[in-house]
Amino acid sequence: MHSVMPFTSRAAVVDMCDVVLRREGWRAYLGALLTAAPRYGVVFAARFAAMSGRSTRQVLAALAEDLDAAIEDLADVAAAAFDPRERVAELERHDIVQVIHGGPWPCAGGTVNDHVAEIARLSDRFVPWGGVSLADPDAAVVEAVRAVDELGMPGLSVIPFLDGVDPRDPALDGLWALATDRELPVWIHSGQNFSPSPMAISGPQVIDALATRHPRLRIVLGHGGWPWVLEAVALLQRHPNVYLEFSSHHPRTMAAAGSGWEPLFLHGSRSVRDRVLFGSTSWTHAQGLASVAEAVSVLPIAPDVRTAWLRDNAVRLLVRREDAVA
Structure with missing residues (x-):
């Protein structure tokens, strides 16, 4: 059994979503x-x-x-563009911890989860989460258990549009019950997608129904739910265990007039201040991870709110109860 290092809360920035892989990944x-x-x-x-x-x-x-x-x-x-060891150096240089996401897809005799778990052994700056497919509920539970117990992954991630499966399907209740019982946060791709699946498969109404049926399940809206940002904020207001991270959306674009992110700046400074998280998916941006994190400074939010989004909220989500007690 491999266990990653326990999450440390000392980093200045916590990035809740990135892809760090080698060639086969x-x-x-x-x-x-x-x-x-x-x-x-x-x-x-x-x-x-x-x-x-x-x-x-x-x-x-x-x-x-x-x-x-x-x-x-x-x-x-x-x-060639993204070397994991160079990423470790960048994380150390800029005092960042990253959640790096795996996946259930075959890779080098295992899955991308195995691949990401191996990369995570390079540094405790990496926190690997295991990706599972919703297409086969039983297999998803098996892979989730393996990711946690064998690979030491303390969270899960799913991409409903890739699987063409609505997360509300009752057949998936076993997966959500497992995540609830094991206190595993689940990152769910949320908002716009470019697949043949209906865009609504990643909409706030889907997460609302899921959170209503599984109120103790900790859910992270991956990519922030754009273009349904106001609905996403309402979702966080309704469900205290739902969070939001805005990876793949650059802060400078978010701050531009008419971007659609305005409700997050207002309510994310007030009623849902403690459940907004920073995320990068840095490979999608034409600049390094540290530059994306630094660009959060352009968002129209107060300095204490910025600190909460960049670090404090993620620390509370990532530190397990037993680790906090210890």
């Missing part, structure tokens, strides 16, 4: 994403182009011509 992650939701190839084409030194048109042409070959190539590009 990128192949599995991008393969799952671009096969189930090819539109993401278009959405991130400019980012892939910048990483590879090609034009956006060349990336789009490669994806259209041979998706499998393009995924193999993009895995090479991503692995």
